[in-house]
Amino acid sequence: MKGQKVGYVRVSSVEQNTGRQLEGIEVDRIFVDRASGKNTDRPKFQEMLNYVREGDRVIVHSMDRFARSLKDLVTEVDKLVKRGIAIQFVKENITFTAQSTPMDNLMLQLMGAFAQFEREIILERQKEGIKLASVQGKYKGRVHKLKPDKAEALRQAWKEGQYPSKMALGQAFGISRQAVYRYLKAGEELS
Structure with a gap:
């Protein structure tokens, strides 16, 4: 039974270009996530997993676009292969099927481990760079979107119950719900 060729593309931010990942490769359907790959809880990734059927082929540019951790990579590849997918x-020039050999599985483990190691090295270098820049006075951290008086107004509005939810409060102040939590927590620490 000949199935569909299904492409999966992931970029970490809205600004990144998805075009190059499967350039020149014909697919019947493509799923594109614009999200971090730190876990498998990505909308289009989950939609793709639910869409594919036995006999289909999922085509991904590289292992690090599919999963960031070795555990997630091995788990998700194994689930697909067991379903006959x-x-x-493409980048690693390797395909996994139900007929994959123990050597293929070893390659998956090794390549996945190297991809995870590379990511961890990059994060370590980034932290070292930030630390060095901080010591030299060049790095100031995240820019706060609200000035101190606005942050206090936000906390007061929440305390007085002027908004039904933190989402509504954030929308009124032009910040995300997560930022609302940060500002409220910072206010608790000041008290």
Whole structure:
């Protein structure tokens, strides 16, 4: 049974270009996530997993676009293969199927481990760079969107119950719900 070729593309931010990942590769359907790959809880990733059927082939640019951790990579590839779905990684030039050999599985483990190691090294270098820049006075951290008086007004509005939810409060002040939590927590620490 010949199935569909299903492409999966992931970029970490809205600004990143998705075009190059599967350039020149014909697919019947493509799923694009604009989200971090730190876990498998990505909308289009989950939609793709629900869409594919036995005999289909999932085509991904590279292992690090599919999963960031070795555990997630091995788990998700294994789930697909057990369902009779092939998964092809273009950059690594490797495909996994139900007929994959123990050597193929070893390659998956090794390549996944190297990809995870590379990510961890990049994060370590980033932290070292931030620390060095901080010591030199060049790094100031995240820019706060609200000035102190606005932050206090936000906390007061919440305390007085002027908004039904933190989401509504954030919308009124032009910040995300997560930022509302940060400002409220910072206010508790000041008290």
